[in-house]
Amino acid sequence: MTDRNQLSLDVDVQHGAFHLAIACSLPLAGVTAIYGASGAGKTTLLRCIAGLHASPHGHMHFRQQHWQHLPTHRRGLAYVCQQASLFPHLTVSGNLDYAQRRARRAGHQREEIIALFALAPLLARAPQQLSGGERQRVVLARALLSQPQLLLLDEPFSGIDQAQRTALLPYIRHLSQQLPIIMVSHDLRDIECLAQHIVHLADGRLIAQAPASTLLPSLRAHSDSDRVAALEAENIRLRAALAGQQRLMG
Numbered sequence: 001m002t003d004r005n006q007l008s009l010d011v012d013v014q015h016g017a018f019h020l021a022i023a024c025s026l027p028l029a030g031v032t033a034i035y036g037a038s039g040a041g042k043t044t045l046l047r048c049i050a051g052l053h054a055s056p057h058g059h060m061h062f063r064q065q066h067w068q069h070l071p072t073h074r075r076g077l078a079y080v081c082q083q084a085s086l087f088p089h090l091t092v093s094g095n096l097d098y099a100q101r102r103a104r105r106a107g108h109q110r111e112e113i114i115a116l117f118a119l120a121p122l123l124a125r126a127p128q129q130l131s132g133g134e135r136q137r138v139v140l141a142r143a144l145l146s147q148p149q150l151l152l153l154d155e156p157f158s159g160i161d162q163a164q165r166t167a168l169l170p171y172i173r174h175l176s177q178q179l180p181i182i183m184v185s186h187d188l189r190d191i192e193c194l195a196q197h198i199v200h201l202a203d204g205r206l207i208a209q210a211p212a213s214t215l216l217p218s219l220r221a222h223s224d225s226d227r228v229a230a231l232e233a234e235n236i237r238l239r240a241a242l243a244g245q246q247r248l249m250g
């Protein structure tokens with residue numbers, strides 16, 4: 001049996017040529033960030049936790065419950081995928097009502113959630129009338145209406161601009177004081193702002209996991225040198241293209 005405050009997992013998933021094999025225990029407090037480059041397997045790992053990818057030979061324990069063979073809807077979690085959408089034909093209020101009707105337990109906290117996400121002025125609007133940040137607040141509120149024990153967020157800031165991102169951060173920080181969050185991100189700024197613990201993946205493998213304060217300095221140093229290398233490569237490409245054009249023009 002595992003610690004009550006940990007999610008312990010051992011997953012092994014093959015997607016064509018991609019192989020994810022991860023065994024670790026994640027703290028169930030605050031925000032745990034799953035970090036890595038594009039294609040590292042972050043979303044695949046999150047979907048395994050959600051029960052959306054089967055890993056028949058592994059194991060998964062959440063607060064001493066066996067999750068290995070439990071379907072998604074019985075795990076008591078909420079999963080907010082990248083660019084999660086709202087029903088376009090329903091207002092914000094209608095979207096929340098729909099989620100509440102589908103919740104397993106009787107929802108008594110609708111008003112609380114509306115206040116928490118400052119949604120009162122938006123209730124009568126259609127999803128098309130919301131900014132990206134407002135839409136994300138509704139998506140998070142909708143996820144919370146199911147009263148989850150764990151919230152999974154896949155790139156919660158994708159598709160929204162810097163100002164909206166800054167406005168959304170305190171909502172997620174506040175939520176993380178109420179329930180554990182596991183968040184996928186490839187952006188160290190988000191992780192710095194939110195995460196207490198980091199799981200670093202590369203090519204489907206666990207590279208490191210540690211408290212954010214321990215791991216962030218080395219991740220920052222790596223990401224700076226990656227950025228410099230990418231800029232240099234772009235510079236070389238542009239100079240070669242320019243030289244080619246000059247040759248063509250004689």
Ligand SMILES: Nc1ncnc2c1ncn2[C@@H]1O[C@H](COP(=O)(O)OP(=O)(O)OP(=O)(O)O)[C@@H](O)[C@H]1O
Pocket residue numbers: 015016018036037038039040041042043044045186
């Ligand atoms: N259903 C699938 N079938 C086949 N290959 C898949 C499937 N899902 C993901 N992959 C592949 O698995 C690898 C990991 O994908 P995943 O989405 O987990 O990476 P990621 O780290 O979340 O990347 P990103 O940051 O770009 O979203 C990728 O090479 C992807 O093409």
